[in-house]
Every structure is written in structure tokens, then in C-alpha cells.
Amino acid sequence: MLSRGDLTDGEWALLEPLLPVGNNRCGRWRDHRQVINGIIHRLGTGVQWRELPERFGPWKTVHKRHLLWSADGTWERLLRHVQSEADAEGGIDWNINVDSTVARAHQHAAGAPRSAAPAEPFKRGTPKASAAAVAHGDAARPPGGGGAPGEALGRSRGGLTTKIHIAAEGHCRPLSLLITPGQRADCTQFERVMDKIHVPRAGRGRPRRTPDSVSADKAYSNRKIRAYLRKRGIRHAIPEKRDHKAARLRRGSRGGRPPGFDKDRYRDRNTVERAINKLKQFRAVATRYDKRGYVYLGTVTAAALLIWLRS
Structure with missing residues (x-):
């Protein structure tokens, strides 16, 4: 199981050079490997932080480290580094697929402060959550209440939910992630998901942002998305909606040509x-327990990092 077990020696050797080596408060960190193993245990089990086994050290240390790394982008930097290593070895299939999934929010996820600015992950000696981290959520207040603005909590048929939007490469690994309230339409987040694809080169050169092709279901079938892909020169396999096809046919020659559609390429959409x-x-990840949007995004990103390390 991807979600079980501590870091192996090989996984730790890859991550260790990228981790912080000092702390503003006391000049040193508690063993990073022990703390990350505690975070992995919580990711896989969903256990409350204070119920972490003693072998991971003080639960507050593990919790605060996760808050900090979610706020300052450490989890995302680690994920991009692992993606860069895989790309340098030719291990990424750049025929990507886009979709989303809804995660039910536990009652503990509600009740974050309704302040415009994010609260500090913890008190002295640590930076506040960056504006970019909060921007990963959605700044709109969810209809019907249920969460503070910017916390990516919304009400849908399933109650309080968060939606995870994902672009996955051909080997079933996430290339980019973002979260929104659960009622957000998939198509409105397509460009944001694509723009977050950012795989650094191992040597010189700009990070790779453009896939070879994109596949998505009918939820992403509209003119704006097709124009976006056409402008960037990206081939796509997105089926045309039935009502769109009927409207085009009614207009005759003014309706334009039907969009291209590769059925064989579309069969690979199951990878996402x-x-x-x-x-x-x-x-x-499956159930959201985190109150703050940036913390839950850090949780999802840490899970994606483990998928890359263990796939």
C-alpha cells in the first residue's frame, strides 16, 4: 500500500538534501525523518494528531512541521524535485489526463476563523501562510455557510465538501493539484490546473509546462477550453456534449466543423x-480533517509526493 510504512533509506536519501537545516527559534530541527514518518502515519490512517504513536516524537512537533511546510511551499518543492528527477530519466508520460474528485469534509474541518487574512500556522518564529497558499483555495464564501472564505469548503448534495482538481500523467501520478469548494464546476478550474504543471529541468532550461496531449471527459467540453488548448498547440481528446453537437448541426455551415476526437487516446483517460x-x-485525503485550506492542500501534496516516491 502506498499509504503505509515509514520512509525507506532510498526515499530518505532523495529528500534529505532538500529539507531545511536550521530553525529560527532554537537553531536546529528535531529529526526530519522521524517527523516525516509521523506525517506519513497520519496521512495513511487519518488519526488525530494527538493520537500519534510515541515513536514519532511529540505530536505537536509533527503537527506544526506539517503546518509550516504546507504554508511555505516545502511539500510542493519536494514534489517538483521528484518529478524533475523522473523527467530527467524519461519516466514521465506527457500524455496527461484531467479530472476532479470530491472529498467529504469531517465536522472538525469546519469552524475556521472568518478573517480575510490567513492565521499563523503556529506562533513565534514561523512565517504566516503565504497569500499564494491561500489562493490555492477559493476566495469566494461558500453558499450556505460552512467555512471561512478561502478555505475551499462548500456545500453540495453530500454536505460540506472539498473538490480536488488533478492533472495526472500517463503512469497514474499527479502532475498538478488544486482544491476548491465542492460545488465548483470542473471546467472553471481547467486552466488553473494546466497552469500549475511545472516540472523543472535537471540541468539548464525552463521548466516544462506543456504536455504532448490532454484528455478529459465531457465536463470539460466547451469552446473556451478548446481555444486555450489550441492556442498552446496541445492536442486533445475531449468528447463533444450532445447538446453542443445538436446546436452546431442546427446552424448548418455556420456551426463550424466538429472538434477532432481520438477514441483511442480517450481510452487512456482512466489513468487520472x-x-x-x-x-x-x-x-x-479521502476525508478532509484539516480546517485550513492551505493545510489540506499540503496534505494532498504530501500524499502525491509519496505516490511519486513509491510508484
Whole structure:
């Protein structure tokens, strides 16, 4: 299981050079490997922080480290580094697929302060959550209440939910992630998901942002998305909606040509669904327990990092 077990020696050797080596408060950190193993345990089990086994050290240390790394982008930097290593070895299939999934929010996820600015992850000696971290959520207040603005909590038929939008490469691993309230339409987040694809080169050169092709279901079938892909020169396999096809045919020659559609390429769209299944092996992802949006995004990103390390 991807969600079980401590870091192996090989996984730790890859991550260790990228981790912070000092602390503003006391000049040193508690063993990073022990703390990350505690975070992995919580990711896989969904256990409350204060119920972490003693072998991971003080639960507050593990909790605060996760808050800090979610706020300052450490989890995202680690994920991009692992993606860069895989790309340098030719291990990324750049025929990507886009989709989303809804995670039910536990009652503990509600009740974050309704302040315009994010609260500090913890008190002295640590930076506030960056504006970019909060921007990963959605700044709109969810209809019907249920969460503070910017916390990516919304009300849908399932109650309080958060939606995870994901672009996955051909080996069922997440390339980019973002979260919104659960009622947000998939198509409105397509460009944001694509713009977050950012795989650094191992040597010189700009990070790779453009896939070879994109596949998505009918939820992403509209003119704006097709124009976006056409402008960037990206081939796509997105089926045309039935009502769109009927409207085009009614207009005759003025309706334009039907969009191209590769059925064989579309069959590979299941890779994003399998990537979602891998993410939801982590109980702390499948059910949202985190109050703050940036912290839950850090939880999802840490789970994606483990998928890359263990796939």
C-alpha cells in the first residue's frame, strides 16, 4: 500500500538534501525523518494528531512541521524535485489526463476563523501562510455557510465538501493539484490546473509546462477550453456534449466543423481515475480533517509526493 510504512533509506536519501537545516527559534530541527514518518502515519490512517504513536516524537512537533511546510511551499518543492528527477530519466508520460474528485469534509474541518487574512500556522518564529497558499483555495464564501472564505469548503448534495482538481500523467501520478469548494464546476478550474504543471529541468532550461496531449471527459467540453488548448498547440481528446453537437448541426455551415476526437487516446483517460484512487488510499485525503485550506492542500501534496516516491 502506498499509504503505509515509514520512509525507506532510498526515499530518505532523495529528500534529505532538500529539507531545511536550521530553525529560527532554537537553531536546529528535531529529526526530519522521524517527523516525516509521523506525517506519513497520519496521512495513511487519518488519526488525530494527538493520537500519534510515541515513536514519532511529540505530536505537536509533527503537527506544526506539517503546518509550516504546507504554508511555505516545502511539500510542493519536494514534489517538483521528484518529478524533475523522473523527467530527467524519461519516466514521465506527457500524455496527461484531467479530472476532479470530491472529498467529504469531517465536522472538525469546519469552524475556521472568518478573517480575510490567513492565521499563523503556529506562533513565534514561523512565517504566516503565504497569500499564494491561500489562493490555492477559493476566495469566494461558500453558499450556505460552512467555512471561512478561502478555505475551499462548500456545500453540495453530500454536505460540506472539498473538490480536488488533478492533472495526472500517463503512469497514474499527479502532475498538478488544486482544491476548491465542492460545488465548483470542473471546467472553471481547467486552466488553473494546466497552469500549475511545472516540472523543472535537471540541468539548464525552463521548466516544462506543456504536455504532448490532454484528455478529459465531457465536463470539460466547451469552446473556451478548446481555444486555450489550441492556442498552446496541445492536442486533445475531449468528447463533444450532445447538446453542443445538436446546436452546431442546427446552424448548418455556420456551426463550424466538429472538434477532432481520438477514441483511442480517450481510452487512456482512466489513468487520472487511477491516480485519484491512489490519492484516496490516504485516509487524511479521502476525508478532509484539516480546517485550513492551505493545510489540506499540503496534505494532498504530501500524499502525491509519496505516490511519486513509491510508484
